[in-house]
Amino acid sequence: xxxxxxxxxxxxxxxxxxxxxxxxxxxxxxxxxxxxxxxxxxxxxxxxxxxxxxxxxxxxxxxxxxxxxxxxxxxxxxxxxxxxxxxxxxxxxxxxxxxxxxxxxxxxxxxxxxxxxxxxxxxxxxxxxxxxxxxxxxxxxxxxxxxxxxxxxxxxxxxxxxxxxxxxxxxxxxxxxxxxxxxxxxxxxxxxxxxxxxxxxxxxxxxxxxxxxxxxxxxxxxxxxxxxxxxxxxxxxxxxxxxxxxxxxxxxxxxxxxxxx
Numbered sequence: 001x002x003x004x005x006x007x008x009x010x011x012x013x014x015x016x017x018x019x020x021x022x023x024x025x026x027x028x029x030x031x032x033x034x035x036x037x038x039x040x041x042x043x044x045x046x047x048x049x050x051x052x053x054x055x056x057x058x059x060x061x062x063x064x065x066x067x068x069x070x071x072x073x074x075x076x077x078x079x080x081x082x083x084x085x086x087x088x089x090x091x092x093x094x095x096x097x098x099x100x101x102x103x104x105x106x107x108x109x110x111x112x113x114x115x116x117x118x119x120x121x122x123x124x125x126x127x128x129x130x131x132x133x134x135x136x137x138x139x140x141x142x143x144x145x146x147x148x149x150x151x152x153x154x155x156x157x158x159x160x161x162x163x164x165x166x167x168x169x170x171x172x173x174x175x176x177x178x179x180x181x182x183x184x185x186x187x188x189x190x191x192x193x194x195x196x197x198x199x200x201x202x203x204x205x206x207x208x209x210x211x212x213x214x215x216x217x218x219x220x221x222x223x224x225x226x227x228x229x230x231x232x233x234x235x236x237x238x239x240x241x242x243x244x245x246x247x248x249x250x251x252x253x254x255x256x257x258x259x260x261x
Contacts, residue, residue: 014197019195019196019222019251021196021199021200022196022199022218022219022220022222022251022252023220023222025218025220026218027065027066027069027217027218027219027220028066028215028216028217028218029203029206029215029216029218030206030207030211030215033211033212035066035215035217035255036067036070036072036145036180043071043072043073044067044072044073044144044145045072045073045075045141045142045143045144045145046067046072046073046074046075046143046144046145046146046147047075047076047077047134047137047138047141047143047145047146047147048060048063048064048074048075048076048077048147048148049077049079049134049146049147049148049163049167050076050077050078050079050148050149050163051078051079051080051119051149051153051157051159051160051162051163052078052079052080052082052091052119052159053078053081053082053091053092053094053095053098053111053232054082054091054094054095054098054229054232054235055078055160056076056078056095056098056099056102056104056228057098057102057225057228057229057231057232057244058229058240058243058244058247058249059149059154059184059249059253060147060184060249060253061102061219061224061225061228061229061249061250062217062218062219062225062249062250062251062252062253063147063184063217063253063255064102064104065102065103065219065220065221065224066217066219066253068102068103068104073108074104074108075104075108075109075110075137075141075143076095076099076104076108076109076110077110077112077133077134077137078095078109078110078111078112079112079114079117079125079130079133079159079163080111080112080113080114080117080118080119080159081111081112081113081119082119083113083118083119084118084119084120087234088113088119090233090234091232091234091235092111092113094231094232094233094234094235095109095111095232096109097231098228098229098231098232099228100231101224101227101228101231102224102228108141110137112133114129114133116129117129117130117133119159120159121157121158121159123158123159124158124162125158125159125162125163125166127162127165127166127168127169128166128169129166130162130163130165130166130167130169130170131166131167131169131170131173133166134146134166134167134170135170135174138179143179144178144179144180145179145180145181145182146167146179146180146181146182147181147182147183147184147255148163148164148167148181148182148183148184149161149163149164149183149184149186150164150183150184150185150186150256151164151165151183152186153186154184154186154192154249164183167181167258168258168260171258171260172260175260180257181257181258182255182256182257182258183255183256183257183258184249184253184254184255185214185254185255185256187248187249187254191248192247192248192249193246193247193248194246194248195245195246195247195248195250195251196222196248196251196252197248198248198251198252199216199218199251199252202216202248202252202254203216205254206254209256212257213256213257214254214255214256214257215254215255216252216253216254217252217253217254217255218251218252219250219251219252219253222250222251225244225250226244226245226250229244
């Protein structure tokens with residue numbers, strides 16, 4: 001029993017130290033060269049492409065908060081209303097409320113309800129259609145940077161993975177365009193649920209990549225992730241409350257440049 005209490009106390013101490021590291025440190029590692037360098041003070045127009053309402057709060061909150069802190073213009077394109085359970089209209093309203101917490105302007109959020117892009121594990125999303133719809137929004141908003149899921153899509157959800165592949169199709173078909181594209185690195189099951197403890201592994205692992213190709217964005221205000229996700233009332237059940245508390249995606253995002261080679 002004594003050894004268990006000692007291990008438990010050590011784990012709590014490490015959790016507190018890790019959280020303190022996130023709250024008190026620079027919110028980007030490495031910080032040089034800076035992520036999405038504005039260049040001459042110019043704001044970047046960034047498009048975050050997600051599959052469902054609540055993806056922005058569950059997975060991308062550190063990225064959104066970082067971009068806002070640096071003065072960039074963040075736009076969100078949600079490819080579906082999340083209507084798998086027939087509550088798509090409610091979920092659409094919830095993403096607007098969540099984005100208000102994350103300080104994303106209402107007019108810079110677009111939620112699609114395309115018949116070919118309906119929520120569901122069994123639904124197949126056409127990559128060419130996704131590429132075309134994303135390209136349309138890049139033209140409307142003058143987008144110069146894209147952010148989305150990686151090929152595994154955090155949870156392996158086929159809709160998440162399809163969004164990634166749609167953007168790869170877009171990039172492959174438009175290689176001449178000057179646009180940055182970044183993917184959220186999916187963590188292993190262990191790292192996914194160790195919360196702020198993963199900060200050490202994320203920062204260390206990012207240092208092994210070519211400079212400027214991988215960044216770890218720390219969330220200095222993790223409570224905002226919790227508050228944003230709470231606005232998704234239809235999804236705010238006990239296991240998602242635990243997810244937001246223990247998920248490493250609440251405390252940091254590791255973004256890697258999308259490589260087509």
